[in-house]
């Protein structure tokens with residue numbers, strides 16, 4: 001079994017925000033499912049068995065069910081798996097008293113580090129004063145933290161921090177091209193919801209150009225993955241593709257059970273293209289900006305017409321189709 005290193009646990013796909021760059025296409029419209037106590041124990045036990053020393057916790061927004069988050073922390077601790085950090089957009093620091101109570105609980109549970117998201121995409125949904133209040137409190141309570149990404153903070157401080165800001169408002173302050181420039185500065189792996197602006201960055205090329213048998217490294221190296229609330233492993237850069245965590249870590253990818261993932265592993269997007277065409281897929285005549293955009297288009301077609309266990313979660317495809 002492979003050992004997940006620098007890997008994460010996804011508590012939920014639901015989020016208070018719907019950021020343009022979100023790999024998981026999280027949104028307030030996603031199902032409100034959250035990792036259960038039983039699943040948390042299963043995932044923690046599997047990670048311990050695989051030899052994982054520590055993980056980060058992310059979502060969606062993990063703080064949307066604080067009791068559930070605490071149960072996961074306890075399960076990981078019981079199985080000797082440490083917590084590198086917990087990700088949050090800081091929305092819950094609207095209420096200082098509530099934030100203090102939560103930080104006291106996290107401290108008692110042995111959490112040391114929080115990652116606070118701040119960037120031109122989150123600011124459309126979370127007023128900056130909330131993550132700022134959170135980092136002040138984290139300092140006060142002696143937590144370690146990092147702002148992801150600090151580089152944007154100074155520019156965003158020029159805005160009214162008490163409110164969220166629309167794309168149009170952000171364009172006037174950050175420049176017409178701020179979405180693409182933010183993606184570049186971030187060093188974003190363009191996948192998930194960010195595929196919707198990949199065409200603004202890369203020139204489109206025909207499907208055949210991207211139908212190659214090159215290996216997609218994240219699929220064949222399961223050491224870095226996310227394990228979600230449904231017990232599935234999601235390869236690190238390929239959202240919308242999944243396998244049961246144990247199968248994935250044991251690289252036991254059966255062709256019948258996982259027709260998409262197994263083809264991608266065996267023969268890349270070329271093999272998936274053959275399969276998708278045999279199911280009636282017709283590529284976009286205008287072409288695609290990236291290989292992942294082409295891969296996604298085939299998968300979103302297959303998810304509708306030939307659903308399989310490796311195409312999910314369902315909400316990902318729903319949100320991707322709804323994306324602006």
Ligand code: SF4
Pocket residue numbers: 191216217218219237238239264269291292295296
């Ligand atoms: S082409 Fe598909 S499988 Fe390969 S990295 Fe991109 S999304 Fe993942």
